[in-house]
Amino acid sequence: MSEVRYTDQHEWIRLEGEEATVGITKYAAESLGDVVFVELPASGKAVTAGGTVTSANSALEKEPSKVNEDPEGEGWFFKLKLSDKSEFAKLMDKDAYAKFVDSL
């Protein structure tokens, strides 16, 4: 059972149990154009989304183009252990994010 939420910075966060996977949305990937470099956070790093990085998608270092090809799948950036799930619940769901993108 997983749940996906979106930020106004065009990141998606998929929560499965205690672990959340983070990437950028299709809209963001298309707006950025060809991604040629991704700097990934080190494991253990605390990030602003309210959690600690458990692993990063090191495949992106060799193949940053995965971000363009499959931003909401193979192009994920890193996984997090969330410190506060209530923050996650406040983020936009799929419909709200779609409306947000339409408003831009």
Add this chain to the structure above:
Amino acid sequence: MTDTLLRTPLYALHLELGAKMVPFAGYEMPVQYPAGVLKEHLHTREKAGLFDVSHMGQGFLAGDTAALERVTPADVTGLKEGMQHYGLLLTDEGTIKDDFMFSRLAGEADMYLVVNADTKVGDFAYISEKLKGAATLTPRFDRALLALQGPLAVDVLERHSPGISALTFMQVRGATVAGAPAIISRTGYTGEDGFEISIDGADAERVARALLGESEVLPIGLGARDSLRLEAGLCLYGHDIDTTRNPAEGSLMWSIGKRRKEAKDFPGAEKTMGPQAIKRVGILPEGRAPAREGTEIADKSGRIIGKVTSGGFGPSLNGPLAMGYVETQFAANGTPVDLIVRGKAMPAAIAAMPFVPNRYRR
């Protein structure tokens, strides 16, 4: 502000081709087409790419064209018929007001000039003022300019302009392309073999469609134009050179005629011919992270010794690359430096340019 932007004669075609349009030098220009910057860049190096550069400033100089030497250190009087040369437009102080191309068609008295888009109005006013009484400059901002670049550009253009393959690098001639009268030079801004084609605005769309109809040709936007020229080590005016730099600092002394160097008869000659504190160099970062314009360059002790003026990712190089200014004692190829990217020192080295070997047809 969008409604005040100018459009080239190919504006409708860009939209039809699915271009992403951005404001550039007062024009609405295609930054990329659906293929994207990476593919457009690689396609140009592999086959042929068509660029709309109609925003650049074209014009014709009539009268005593040698008077152009008042504002450029290039050897204007030494220009042979049928040849194009690169020149720097200098301020009274000898700093770089712009860079431009000048040429003379065989049998023509007038000189044909192409200056940068962003600076064209000011440049032409400046040249007119400085050459007053000697020569008259007529702007032709209504003309279109297309660039067809890449190893297969010659095969493509030969089909639409029979005989054009006889031109060699930096030669220019009057010709017809797809039936339209044109000024065609074997020049470009990519490091590849290729041509620049000046035509009437009214003919632009027909010529562009004829060239794009060839299977080797893709339309290429400003994004790939920038990565191609950076790999070729070519300056972007307003970034890599500007009115705060002289030709020697800009590593552009090759563009000054030998006779002009000996005579020291151009603005700022004494300073330009003397020792320089800083110099434009190529820079290769060691990792994968690109260093953008404005990135500070430090020596290995952490002292800031310069700044990046152009930087990004080179698709053909398959890695990051940059250009910038460093203190002259650090300008030798191979000198290790650090680039300060988001507060972190990223190892890099001063490198020879071009980063990707040029393939001009000499």
